[in-house]
Amino acid sequence: MATIAQIAVPGSTKTISVPTGLFINNQFVPSLDSKETIECINPATEEPICSVVAGSAKDIDAAVAAARTAFTTTWGKNVSGFERSRLLNKLADLVERDAQELAELETLNNGKPLKIARDFDVGDSVACIRYYAGWADKIVGQSIDIDNKTKVAFTKHDPIGVCGQIIPWNYPIMMWAWKVAPALACGCTIVMKPSEFTPLTALKLSELIVEAGFPPGVVNTVPSFGSVGGAALSSHLDVDKVAFTGSTATGRRIMEAAAKSNLKKVTLELGGKSPQLIFESADLDQAANWVALGFLYNTGQDCTAGSRVYVQESISDKFLQILIEKAKALTIGNGLDEKTGGGPVVSKVQYDKIWSYIEAGKQEGATCVLGGEKRSGKGYFVDATIFTDIRPEMKIVREEIFGPVLSVGKFKTEEEAIQLANNTTYGLGAGLHSNDAGQCMRVSSALEAGTVWINQYNLLYNNVPFGGKKQSGIGRELGSYALDEYTSVKAIQWNYGEKLDWPL
Numbered sequence: 001m002a003t004i005a006q007i008a009v010p011g012s013t014k015t016i017s018v019p020t021g022l023f024i025n026n027q028f029v030p031s032l033d034s035k036e037t038i039e040c041i042n043p044a045t046e047e048p049i050c051s052v053v054a055g056s057a058k059d060i061d062a063a064v065a066a067a068r069t070a071f072t073t074t075w076g077k078n079v080s081g082f083e084r085s086r087l088l089n090k091l092a093d094l095v096e097r098d099a100q101e102l103a104e105l106e107t108l109n110n111g112k113p114l115k116i117a118r119d120f121d122v123g124d125s126v127a128c129i130r131y132y133a134g135w136a137d138k139i140v141g142q143s144i145d146i147d148n149k150t151k152v153a154f155t156k157h158d159p160i161g162v163c164g165q166i167i168p169w170n171y172p173i174m175m176w177a178w179k180v181a182p183a184l185a186c187g188c189t190i191v192m193k194p195s196e197f198t199p200l201t202a203l204k205l206s207e208l209i210v211e212a213g214f215p216p217g218v219v220n221t222v223p224s225f226g227s228v229g230g231a232a233l234s235s236h237l238d239v240d241k242v243a244f245t246g247s248t249a250t251g252r253r254i255m256e257a258a259a260k261s262n263l264k265k266v267t268l269e270l271g272g273k274s275p276q277l278i279f280e281s282a283d284l285d286q287a288a289n290w291v292a293l294g295f296l297y298n299t300g301q302d303c304t305a306g307s308r309v310y311v312q313e314s315i316s317d318k319f320l321q322i323l324i325e326k327a328k329a330l331t332i333g334n335g336l337d338e339k340t341g342g343g344p345v346v347s348k349v350q351y352d353k354i355w356s357y358i359e360a361g362k363q364e365g366a367t368c369v370l371g372g373e374k375r376s377g378k379g380y381f382v383d384a385t386i387f388t389d390i391r392p393e394m395k396i397v398r399e400e401i402f403g404p405v406l407s408v409g410k411f412k413t414e415e416e417a418i419q420l421a422n423n424t425t426y427g428l429g430a431g432l433h434s435n436d437a438g439q440c441m442r443v444s445s446a447l448e449a450g451t452v453w454i455n456q457y458n459l460l461y462n463n464v465p466f467g468g469k470k471q472s473g474i475g476r477e478l479g480s481y482a483l484d485e486y487t488s489v490k491a492i493q494w495n496y497g498e499k500l501d502w503p504l
């Protein structure tokens with residue numbers, strides 16, 4: 001198979017060249033033994049884009065060996081924080097330089113609107129890489145006095161080692177940046193496994209790793225199917241840590257594989273069924289904007305999608321009317337069209353999954369007040385869909401749909417609102433809209449979630465930690481908290497004066 005694909009950008013004369021091999025030791029190479037390929041599909045047209053090599057377990061072994069050699073020779077404790085910072089800043093500049101092309105590729109492979117891919121996904125990724133470039137020379141331990149006379153202890157925050165990073169298809173560039181940037185800042189080396197649905201931008205970014213000047217083996221990229229490459233990474237005896245974003249079911253498998261192999265450290269950023277509460281004092285127009293963003297951003301394919309909304313009974317009819325108009329205002333279409341605010345969903349699998357939930361909602365007796373009808377024609381498009389008259393036991397209320405589908409319920413009291421919001425096995429995000437400061441404090445502290453947004457929703461900042469409670473995950477990404485996930489604390493105890501009397 002060719003090692004470079006020339007991908008035409010529809011509507012222009014432009015082509016984007018994308019390497020289609022595995023990226024190991026700063027080179028694009030064929031698989032050692034696999035004849036399998038991953039076919040990349042444009043979800044807006046259902047047309048094939050190109051095929052890339054599907055890496056095998058043997059390829060994962062080769063990538064891990066490359067990462068281990070780099071860790072013990074050119075990277076890890078062999079490179080200063082200043083140098084790691086310099087290289088990360090260089091990488092950020094290159095990603096920024098190529099923002100348009102990376103965004104076009106993301107839109108072709110994932111479907112999301114080009115404008116959003118460029119300004120948010122790539123823009124935030126550049127900022128994320130710069131944020132961690134800033135940390136690279138500031139990773140410090142503590143000095144701890146023992147007795148002020150004869151003994152002292154100090155801690156060093158060592159890089160944890162070789163990291164397997166398994167990322168999903170909903171934010172391929174951004175999840176790459178969230179994982180790669182802190183790992184490299186801390187001195188770790190990486191074997192990255194992008195999703196089989198969206199491997200193209202991770203391969204394109206691998207070219208920038210070489211151009212930025214990272215030594216061979218520091219970042220390796222192995223596109224592969226989850227049950228092959230993902231499973232091989234999670235059970236590998238020479239991988240020190242796996243960082244994962246994806247479904248709770250796969251997160252559970254990864255933890256099990258880690259436990260059964262070498263007890264590698266595992267961080268998991270998993271699914272959600274995030275609630276938003278609308279209290280009667282809220283600015284209803286603003287609250288409706290945030291709720292629309294919460295369930296429609298990225299066509300609902302977002303781990304923090306606000307897919308359940310509970311509205312105080314006294315304002316519920318009025319709020320629903322406003323919300324329906326807001327949801328209708330979003331143009332869902334081909335991401336390459338500048339007018340598009342929401343693209344198709346990523347794949348046929350995801351499309352079928354979403355429709356099975358919409359059917360389940362209807363069958364279980366919820367009322368569909370918006371959407372719920374299939375479009376004709378090509379592309380995995382799903383229009384904004386809102387259900388009311390919901391009950392807690394319905395599938396659409398309990399399970400993650402990962403599509404533009406919202407369940408709207410009602411509550412009478414603050415206590416009832418909290419009980420409804422927390423009635424889930426997940427705990428990733430939650431939102432509340434109220435102009436009563438006391439209520440904002442009480443409810444935000446009672447909500448069981450890794451992030452609570454007040455009078456806003458779904459905003460992320462590189463310096464604010466992100467992660468879940470309950471079955472939404474383990475560990476934190478972003479902020480200084482992510483540095484703890486890529487370092488291991490070593491305590492060094494030094495005796496400079498105490499004599500040991502023996503026997504005791």
Ligand SMILES: NC(=O)C1=CN([C@@H]2O[C@H](COP(=O)(O)OP(=O)(O)OC[C@H]3O[C@@H](n4cnc5c(N)ncnc54)[C@H](O)[C@@H]3O)[C@@H](O)[C@H]2O)C=CC1
Pocket residue numbers: 166167168169170193194195196224225226227229230231234245246247248250251253254269270271272302303350353400401402
């Ligand atoms: N939290 C989040 O951001 C995401 C949640 N999801 C949820 O998961 C559902 C299913 O989507 P999938 O793409 O099937 O998610 P998934 O969790 O199976 O896939 C995510 C990543 O895990 C890898 N993977 C799959 N099986 C693996 C295994 N046994 N060991 C190691 N890695 C493995 C995949 O290749 C991909 O790179 C979605 O409908 C959505 O509800 C999906 C993507 C992202």
Ligand code: BAL
Pocket residue numbers: 170171245301302303304
């Ligand atoms: N919302 C950003 C992280 C994610 O959906 O995976």
